[in-house]
Amino acid sequence: MMDAREQKIIDYIKTSGESSSGEIFDGIDLEVSYATLKRVISKLIADNYLISKGKGKGTKYALSPVYELIQPVDMDRYFEQEIDERIIRQEFNFSIIRDVLAKHSVFSQSELGKLESLQELFRQNLSKLSESEYKKEFERLAIDLSWKSSQIEGNTYSLLETERLIREKETAAGKTREEATMLLNHKEALDFIMENPDYLFPLSVQGIEDIHSMLVKDLAVERNLRKRRVGISGTNYRPLDNQFQIAEAVKDSCDVINDRPHIFEKALLTLALISYIQPFTDGNKRTARIVSNALLLHEKHCPLSFRTVDSMDYKKALLLFYEQNNISALKEIFISQFEFAVRTYF
Numbered sequence: 001m002m003d004a005r006e007q008k009i010i011d012y013i014k015t016s017g018e019s020s021s022g023e024i025f026d027g028i029d030l031e032v033s034y035a036t037l038k039r040v041i042s043k044l045i046a047d048n049y050l051i052s053k054g055k056g057k058g059t060k061y062a063l064s065p066v067y068e069l070i071q072p073v074d075m076d077r078y079f080e081q082e083i084d085e086r087i088i089r090q091e092f093n094f095s096i097i098r099d100v101l102a103k104h105s106v107f108s109q110s111e112l113g114k115l116e117s118l119q120e121l122f123r124q125n126l127s128k129l130s131e132s133e134y135k136k137e138f139e140r141l142a143i144d145l146s147w148k149s150s151q152i153e154g155n156t157y158s159l160l161e162t163e164r165l166i167r168e169k170e171t172a173a174g175k176t177r178e179e180a181t182m183l184l185n186h187k188e189a190l191d192f193i194m195e196n197p198d199y200l201f202p203l204s205v206q207g208i209e210d211i212h213s214m215l216v217k218d219l220a221v222e223r224n225l226r227k228r229r230v231g232i233s234g235t236n237y238r239p240l241d242n243q244f245q246i247a248e249a250v251k252d253s254c255d256v257i258n259d260r261p262h263i264f265e266k267a268l269l270t271l272a273l274i275s276y277i278q279p280f281t282d283g284n285k286r287t288a289r290i291v292s293n294a295l296l297l298h299e300k301h302c303p304l305s306f307r308t309v310d311s312m313d314y315k316k317a318l319l320l321f322y323e324q325n326n327i328s329a330l331k332e333i334f335i336s337q338f339e340f341a342v343r344t345y346f
Contacts, residue, residue, distance in 0.1 A: 146186035
């Protein structure tokens with residue numbers, strides 16, 4: 001979250017528009033030196049909240065094109081409002097893909113630095129493992145991911161029951177066949193990705209459809225891109241309902257993801273955009289999590305299990321992206337879960 005000084009500068013520029021450092025210094029009461037103000041502005045630029053225009057004494061500062069996308073949001077306060085009270089973007093926003101995510105990073109320099117440091121720790125840990133030890137650790141993560149990804153979708157298997165099902169093919173008493181199938185499909189998709197690390201590189205509509213087909217096998221879910229409307233519980237956001245626009249949005253997303261320079265951007269945008277588009281009648285969030293991990297594995301980066309994510313927090317983070325095109329909460333989950341995975345597995 002921003003501190004009070006940073007917020008005052010942002011609020012001033014929101015009201016006044018492009019401003020020089022002198023105008024900002026004179027326009028708000030920060031009780032800091034001019035040199036300190038310049039340092040705070042530099043940090044806001046590094047965090048992608050501001051951009052600078054011009055040079056020397058003519059330099060002015062403005063909100064970054066990604067400010068609305070990444071600005072911190074008080075989630076408790078946001079969701080205090082009921083569905084019909086929230087002012088949201090109800091329609092799908094093509095511009096967020098083509099004009100914002102295609103051209104700007106959603107990570108700050110410090111966030112990328114933290115993720116790269118964690119990845120280096122992962123590399124060091126990996127260098128000490130034999131191939132069999134690595135496969136054992138991946139198996140452990142795959143079980144955790146299969147459980148948590150399914151739990152987010154309402155599956156009632158416990159983690160221990162999931163482990164017993166995957167390792168020993170023993171179903172849990174009182175659970176449905178569909179629940180067991182959902183879990184086993186996750187594991188099958190993860191095994192496929194492990195054995196075929198290049199399958200989703202570069203990312204394509206067909207590749208996403210193939211992973212979705214694995215995840216919904218033997219479940220009453222239509223395969224391939226949907227041709228009818230879907231609704232999302234808990235929000236008034238309406239995904240695209242035209243099959244040609246759906247295909248176009250997925251294709252645009254693949255192009256943007258493939259073009260982004262950092263693997264962390266690719267993985268995070270995959271999580272967000274597949275869920276936002278809702279290209280399938282069901283299984284969208286599951287597909288997003290598995291495809292995102294496939295991209296990380298292709299680049300030899302640590303995959304995420306999402307094991308410690310609260311299911312409701314995850315759903316709220318996605319709702320915030322659907323309704324406000326704000327990725328801050330989902331990004332926070334991504335960073336924390338990458339750190340958890342690096343420090344827990346391998």
